[in-house]
Each structure stands twice: as structure tokens, then as C-alpha cells.
Amino acid sequence: MFFRSVVMFMVIAIVPLFIMRGILLASVKDKLYSERVDNIRQHSNALVAQMIDKNYFQGENKDVIHNQISQLANIYDGRIVVIDSSYKVLRDSYFRIFGKTVISKEAFQSMQGEEIWRYNGQTDMVEMAQPVIDDGGVVLGVMLISSSTATRTAAYLHIKRISTWIVGGISIVLIGIAFFFSREHSKPFRELAKTINYIAEGHFDEKVHLKGYTEIVQISNAFNKMLGRLKTLEDSRQEFVSNVSHELKTPITSIKVLADSLNMQPDAPKELYQEFMHDIVEEIDRENQIITDLLSLVKMDKKSDVLNISSVNINELMELILKRLRPIAGKRNIELAFESFRTVIANVDEVKITQAFTNLIENAIKYNVAGGWVQVSLDMDHTYFYVQVSDSGIGIPQEYQDKIFDRFYRVDKARSRETGGTGLGLAITKNIILMHNGNIKVKSKEEEGSTFTVRIPLVEDNQEV
Ligand code: ADP
Numbered sequence: 260m261f262f263r264s265v266v267m268f269m270v271i272a273i274v275p276l277f278i279m280r281g282i283l284l285a286s287v288k289d290k291l292y293s294e295r296v297d298n299i300r301q302h303s304n305a306l307v308a309q310m311i312d313k314n315y316f317q318g319e320n321k322d323v324i325h326n327q328i329s330q331l332a333n334i335y336d337g338r339i340v341v342i343d344s345s346y347k348v349l350r351d352s353y354f355r356i357f358g359k360t361v362i363s364k365e366a367f368q369s370m371q372g373e374e375i376w377r378y379n380g381q382t383d384m385v386e387m388a389q390p391v392i393d394d395g396g397v398v399l400g401v402m403l404i405s406s407s408t409a410t411r412t413a414a415y416l417h418i419k420r421i422s423t424w425i426v427g428g429i430s431i432v433l434i435g436i437a438f439f440f441s442r443e444h445s446k447p448f449r450e451l452a453k454t455i456n457y458i459a460e461g462h463f464d465e466k467v468h469l470k471g472y473t474e475i476v477q478i479s480n481a482f483n484k485m486l487g488r489l490k491t492l493e494d495s496r497q498e499f500v501s502n503v504s505h506e507l508k509t510p511i512t513s514i515k516v517l518a519d520s521l522n523m524q525p526d527a528p529k530e531l532y533q534e535f536m537h538d539i540v541e542e543i544d545r546e547n548q549i550i551t552d553l554l555s556l557v558k559m560d561k562k563s564d565v566l567n568i569s570s571v572n573i574n575e576l577m578e579l580i581l582k583r584l585r586p587i588a589g590k591r592n593i594e595l596a597f598e599s600f601r602t603v604i605a606n607v608d609e610v611k612i613t614q615a616f617t618n619l620i621e622n623a624i625k626y627n628v629a630g631g632w633v634q635v636s637l638d639m640d641h642t643y644f645y646v647q648v649s650d651s652g653i654g655i656p657q658e659y660q661d662k663i664f665d666r667f668y669r670v671d672k673a674r675s676r677e678t679g680g681t682g683l684g685l686a687i688t689k690n691i692i693l694m695h696n697g698n699i700k701v702k703s704k705e706e707e708g709s710t711f712t713v714r715i716p717l718v719e720d721n722q723e724v
Contacts (some may be wrong), residue, residue, distance in 0.1 A: 261445045262363065263460075268437035280426045289417055291376045291411045295385055299406055300374075302331055307391050316343055316391070316399040327430075328352055337384065337406035341391075342366060344400055361403070369401040379405075383412050392515050402431040447475045451482070452567050463490045502667040506549050506681065510542040545679065552683035555614075556666065559690045566608040566694055568719050573603040573612075574646055577637055580617050588624045595624075603637055603644045605717045607695055615691040616646060618684040623650035625678040626709070641719065643697075646713045654705040663691045663701070695719070 306327055313320035332339045332352035341350040346360045368375055369388035376387040381387035387404040447469045454467045466486065469479035517535045521527060581597055588595045590719060623633040631651035638645045655663060655670055662668045669675040692699050697715035 260448060261441050262443040264444060265434075265437045268441065269434065272433050272437070276426055276429060276433075280422050284415075284419055284422060288415050291415055292385055292408060295406065295408055295411055296387060299335055299385070299387060299404060300389070302334065303387070303389055303402060303404060305387065305415035310341075310391055311393050311399070325350055331404075335404070335406035336409075337404060340403040342401050342403065344370065344398060346370075349400065354626055363403075366401050366403065369403075370398055372396075383407065383409055393476060421637055447471055447479075448471075451478065455482075458486065461506075463493050487523065494530045499666055502682075503553065506667060507546065507619045510546040510549075513542045514539050518693055528722065545681075548679065549681045549683070552687060554682045556683060556687055556690065559687070559694065566611065566719070568606050568608055569608045571607050571612070573605055573637060573646075574599050575608075576609065576613060577616065577635060577646075580613060580620060581635065584617070584620055584624060587621075588633065591624070591627070592630045593624055593627050595620075596634050598634065598636040600638045603639045603717075605644050605715065606719050607715065608691075611691045611694070615688040615713075616648075619646075619648045620712070622684060623648050623652065623709070623711075625680065626650070626674070631708075642716045643716055646715075648713075649708060649710040651708045654707050654709055655701065655703040655705075656705055658699055660703060664699075 283513070306324075309327060310316065310324055313324060315321065315324045328339050328341065328350055329352055339350070339352045340348055340356065340361065342348050342361050346361050346362055346366060348361055349357050351357055365375055365388040366388065369390045372390050372392060374387070374389050376385055378385050382405070384405045384407055387402075389402045389404065389407075391399045392398055393404060451467060452467060454465060458465050463486065467482050469475045469477045517539050521532060521535050524531070551699075577597055577599070581595055585595055591698045620633065620635060627633065627650050633651075634647075636645075636647045636649075638647075659668075659670050663670065664685045666686045668685075669680060669682045689699055692713055692715060695715045697713060699714075700712045701709060702712070703709035
């Protein structure tokens, strides 16, 4: 970015400067030489008039005219050659080619009545060819004038030198400015890159504080926001890992304690062995349950876990779940009721949805009071079907209602453990519902009971808004 902006600055500022200098120099050069030609023309016009007047081409007054030719050649530090209409040299101020025939492009062109001039860089002279035309419009001859422009060229070179210094100086200043501004402009980005690298090394507590243009501040704010999310994710990942380790360790510790105490009592009675072995099996079951729950969560986290969608009669599915759970509810004398307003057929993953609703109804039984009730209701509209699981249980304090869907979160750890909970049930349930583009809400009051409401699209494609 730094070099790109330096180059851009140069293209925008310095290149036009050089182009301008070139145009100016060309126009100065043209002006200097054409002015010289104008001066010569003023005098040569007078001479041409004299030549016609004094019948020079008819062979009269030669001395007078030759004198004037020499004078004019002296004034302009040059040479004058006069040729007649048959291209024969009548006069050469250098006395070199008298009587010879001159055939040049300029002479020929001028003989057609045209005045021409050009600057000859090799000799540093302006060369003119001026026709001598009488009153009747007949071209009598041509005056070829060449005049030294050494002083004008010197002036031009001086101007060129000065302009080179000026443009060079301005360019150096501009390059300096370009470097300075480009450095200033790219500074926040360099700082951002530095901070990102630092954060990438694992310093998630770092924040970016960039000042300057609005865009830079916006980038900085957006980056900090993203960082905040990353940090939350990283925190929850770490918390998850430590929770997993802890949860997996608890049954192992119990098993070890039980096994150790049996080891230390070789003469322990058979009943004690049986009792301890029973406890060990329970702990192994628990460990197994945690691992199964964890695996199903991890599998769902990976986007590769696809839903196995089929058309399912939700009423029948609910009846089946309740039938399976009734014995557990019966143990604590809890009444399980199902109320359905209409037959609901939905496109869902039957296995996963069964797991989700089983978790909800199981919880309603687990966190209930003896002799309480659980009410499950099913309804639908054009787009969604709704399942409500209400219970007369212990309820969930307001401040924990958001957290119960987090992995391993349990309001009362001891109670959850007693009932064989892993703290993963609601996390799994929520994941399954989200996979179906649905949502889940909870309303609860301590000591009174809880109501979980689930809304799921009847057809898979309906997106959650
Ligand atoms: P667990 O295996 O502990 O049941 P869940 O993820 O299913 O884990 O539930 C998380 C926590 O939410 C439970 O430990 C419990 O504290 C609370 N909870 C869930 N359902 C209910 C309910 N119906 N009534 C009261 N508390 C509930």
C-alpha cells in the first residue's frame, strides 16, 4: 500500500509537471526562433521591394542591391543567396557558389510563391526561402537566407537548465511529501497488521485503538467487535474443555475410590463387594451417557451432520415418547397428559426430533415434585408446528433461564446428578431445533413450574426469521 500510494502520487503530481515543462519549452523554443524569422522578414521584405523596384533581375543596379544584400547578411550574422527563376545563383554573400545552379526542395517550393522557414538544429541556424514576386505576380527569383541563432539557442538552453532545476527541485519536494503522506496513511494499517499478528499469537485480550480517518475508526471498531466474539468463543471453548474434563473425571474418581476401598479390604463381605460393584456399574453408565451426549453434540456442531428428513406424524411420535416415559413418571406419581389440536405431519429428522422432545419431557418429570403433572400440547398453523411442555415442577430462577441451554449448565448440580443428568440435554435439544430452523423459548417461575415452547417449520425450507 505504501509503495502503491507513492507511485500514485508521482503519477498524479510529477508526471504532469514534466509534461508541462516539455510543452512550455517547446513553445519558448518556437517563439524564440520565429521571432528571429519575423525580424529577418521585416528587413528582407524591404530588400525584395528594392530588387523589384531597381529591376535587379533584369540586370540593373546590381552594385546597390549587392551592397544591401551584404549589409543584411552582416546584420543577421548569416548568408544570403539569391537565385533567379532558372535556379541560377545571382549573388552569394559568402561568394562561394556564384553562377552555379541551386536545386533544393526549399528553393523549388519557394519558386511556387511560398515563403518557408525552418530551424536547422545541426547548424544552429534558421533557414528561410523567400520568393521575389513582381507586381504582376510573377516569381522572379528566390532569396535563400540562413541566419545564426546561437544567442537565441543559448537563451533557450539557459531557460531549459533553469526549468530542469525548478522541476527537479519540485519533484524532490513532492516525492518527500508523497513518502511522508503515504507513510502516514499506511501507518494505521501497519499497526492493525501488527496487532492482528499479536492477537493471532493468542493474546485475545488485546484491543485495537486506531485514530484518524472515519474509515480507520470503523475498521478498528469492527475488528474489536469481532475480537470480542472471538474471545467469547475462546472462553466458551476453554470452559467447555474444562467442563468436559471435569465431568468425565467425576465418575472415574468415584470408580477409583470404590475399587481402592475394596482393594484395601481383602476380607470384605460379599454383600459389600456386590454393593460397590453396583455403584461402579452406575458410574460407568454415567460416564457412558456423558460420552454419548458429547459425541452427539460434537457431531451436530460439525456442519457435515445432515438431517435425515422424512414426513413424520408428530402426534404419533409424541404418543410414543409419552408411552416410553410414563413408567418413569409413574414412579413419582406424576401425571403425564397430552393434548393435540389437530394432526400434524411435518418434514423432520425423526430420530433427532424424538431425542429433542424426549429431553424436554424427561426434564419436566425429573425437575417435578412428587404427585405433580406434565402437560404436553401440540398445535400448528400454515408454516409451523408448536410443541409446549409445561410442568408443575421446581421452576428455574429468572437469572438462569438463559443459561440452561449452555453445555453442562445445571441450576442444581446435586439434583441433576441424582437424576442421572449430564447437563447436555438442553444443549442437544436446542441444537436439534436450530438445525430444523426452529426456535425454543422457556417461561418459568420458581416453585410453580416451567413451560418450554418449541416452534418448528412444517417444511424444512422455511427459514427462521
Ligand atoms: P440435565 O442433564 O442436568 O437435566 P439439561 O441440559 O437437560 O441437563 O438441563 C439443564 C438444567 O436446566 C438442569 O440441570 C436443570 O437445572 C434445568 N432444567 C431443565 N429443565 C427443567 C425443568 N423442566 N424444570 C426445572 N429446571 C429445569
